[in-house]
Amino acid sequence: MAERKSSIMGLIFQKKSLFCLFSVTSILFMLSWLFVLRLDHKFLRPMLSSTIVDGNSASQIQTHGKPLITSDRVIHEEELEGQRKDNLVTCNPNNMVLKVFMYDLPAEFHFELLDWKSEGKGVWPDIRNEVPHYPGGLNLQHSIDYWLTLDLLSSEFTETTNARSAVRVHNSSEADVIFVPFFSSLSYNRHSRVAQNQKRSTDQLLQEKLVKYVTSQDEWKRSAGKDHIVLAHHPNSLLYARWKLWPATYILSDFGRYPTNIANIDKDVIAPYKHVVKTFVNDSSGFDGRPTLLYFQGAIYRKDGGFIRQELFYLLKEEKDVHFAFGSVQKNGIRNATLGMRSSKFCLNIAGDTPSSNRLFDAIASHCVPVVISDEIELPYEDVLDYSKFCVFVRTSDALKDKFLVNLIRGIGREEWTRMWQRLKKVENLFEYQYPSKEGDAVQMIWQAVARKAPTMRMKAHRSKRFSHYDTREDGELRSVPLPRNLAE
Ligand SMILES: *[C@@H]1O[C@H](CO)[C@@H](O)[C@H](O)[C@H]1NC(C)=O
Numbered sequence: 001m002a003e004r005k006s007s008i009m010g011l012i013f014q015k016k017s018l019f020c021l022f023s024v025t026s027i028l029f030m031l032s033w034l035f036v037l038r039l040d041h042k043f044l045r046p047m048l049s050s051t052i053v054d055g056n057s058a059s060q061i062q063t064h065g066k067p068l069i070t071s072d073r074v075i076h077e078e079e080l081e082g083q084r085k086d087n088l089v090t091c092n093p094n095n096m097v098l099k100v101f102m103y104d105l106p107a108e109f110h111f112e113l114l115d116w117k118s119e120g121k122g123v124w125p126d127i128r129n130e131v132p133h134y135p136g137g138l139n140l141q142h143s144i145d146y147w148l149t150l151d152l153l154s155s156e157f158t159e160t161t162n163a164r165s166a167v168r169v170h171n172s173s174e175a176d177v178i179f180v181p182f183f184s185s186l187s188y189n190r191h192s193r194v195a196q197n198q199k200r201s202t203d204q205l206l207q208e209k210l211v212k213y214v215t216s217q218d219e220w221k222r223s224a225g226k227d228h229i230v231l232a233h234h235p236n237s238l239l240y241a242r243w244k245l246w247p248a249t250y251i252l253s254d255f256g257r258y259p260t261n262i263a264n265i266d267k268d269v270i271a272p273y274k275h276v277v278k279t280f281v282n283d284s285s286g287f288d289g290r291p292t293l294l295y296f297q298g299a300i301y302r303k304d305g306g307f308i309r310q311e312l313f314y315l316l317k318e319e320k321d322v323h324f325a326f327g328s329v330q331k332n333g334i335r336n337a338t339l340g341m342r343s344s345k346f347c348l349n350i351a352g353d354t355p356s357s358n359r360l361f362d363a364i365a366s367h368c369v370p371v372v373i374s375d376e377i378e379l380p381y382e383d384v385l386d387y388s389k390f391c392v393f394v395r396t397s398d399a400l401k402d403k404f405l406v407n408l409i410r411g412i413g414r415e416e417w418t419r420m421w422q423r424l425k426k427v428e429n430l431f432e433y434q435y436p437s438k439e440g441d442a443v444q445m446i447w448q449a450v451a452r453k454a455p456t457m458r459m460k461a462h463r464s465k466r467f468s469h470y471d472t473r474e475d476g477e478l479r480s481v482p483l484p485r486n487l488a489e
């Protein structure tokens, strides 16, 4: 299974430039061949249409009653063509590796938050000897900063292979982007409470220190921060610094708690949560192996999300094959949720107090077709990934109509469901965080998403320099947005 998966992902990513070249030359070759034969050879017509025309090639072949295409090469070509349409490959022959300069921030901003202690002067652990452990449990769902930083550190001593999408460079003039390795989600999770003898939380103090550090660096001044990458995956992380560091590109879970001038889909990158239920390895369940039609397990929220959940509960509670229960998926509940998702065809993802949650990624890891009811949700790498192939999206206003949801779901038959289930098994790797990172996993996908933003970031950085020759103002001057009233002191 793992081998097969990696060979599929290999086809998608590693060989993509080769593959693009191969497809293009093969199609050109066939076209020229057909041209020579003046397109009137009766054996060739179906071949032309089946290879180049989208869709109903199979029926065309069948109408001729016998296998017209005997050449292995053509069939192979067709399969590849199908794979390409099926998967997320866009031709990118120069397969760029992103060059990343990482600030050597004091360890209190990163690995010390993991209780790692630096020995001597170094701020980074030597991960060839020891990889600091990340605290488990629900903290893990926002651990993106940890995996990205480990990947950058490891880029210095492992060979740059096709699997690697980013490398650390030490000369910031040569970098595409500047990475700020503050483990902001962990800082929020561990230190956001104001201790008795404190005026401000340790998390806030760290953020203030971070802003001071980063904005005084030459790299920040050079670009006014426009080529910087700052992590804030937990919706409440970076609560103060976000108002100062916003010229940077943020890596976020959604925009629920951000005004659009601070964060938006054009500027920023959406990263998946790390799923908390285990990946369903060797899943051979299929349509009949999943008796529950629709599964939902989650908390009730008092805000808007709570209203929708409550309404849906009343709409669905009479359906026998629907599991709809309140109570959060935590601790020993994870085991229960794992079993529940693995034995369900569809898994509901309803907006909570933020538009996104790790439940979507738990559903993907369980190969339970996600049904997303969250109008404001933003999805990772949606510029290269078509979620409609393995998720069902329902507008909130539709979902609240009587019978709408359940009729929609029951209307998805065995064949269509199976296609989505198989698709989930193919894409699950794109949402997997791991160290060492592997080709096409979440770490590499996030770097690639950053790489697709890099040209725009560079352009903005250049624009910010326009008047630098005579402007007496520091070019990288901090143009902060005023703190909202509830945060101002
Ligand atoms: C950094 O790179 C720039 C541009 O390539 C070069 O001019 C400069 O000398 C380099 N600095 C160091 C310290 O190597």
Ligand SMILES: *[C@@H]1O[C@H](CO)[C@@H](O)[C@H](O)[C@H]1NC(C)=O
Pocket: 001, 281, 282
């Ligand atoms: C999955 O299947 C492979 C090959 O059949 C086997 O080696 C592996 O142990 C299985 N893994 C699990 C978790 O069942």
Ligand SMILES: *[C@@H]1O[C@H](CO)[C@@H](O)[C@H](O)[C@H]1NC(C)=O
Pocket: 325, 336
């Ligand atoms: C899982 O939860 C459901 C309801 O929430 C409960 O009926 C069931 O007994 C639980 N199963 C296990 C294995 O804990």
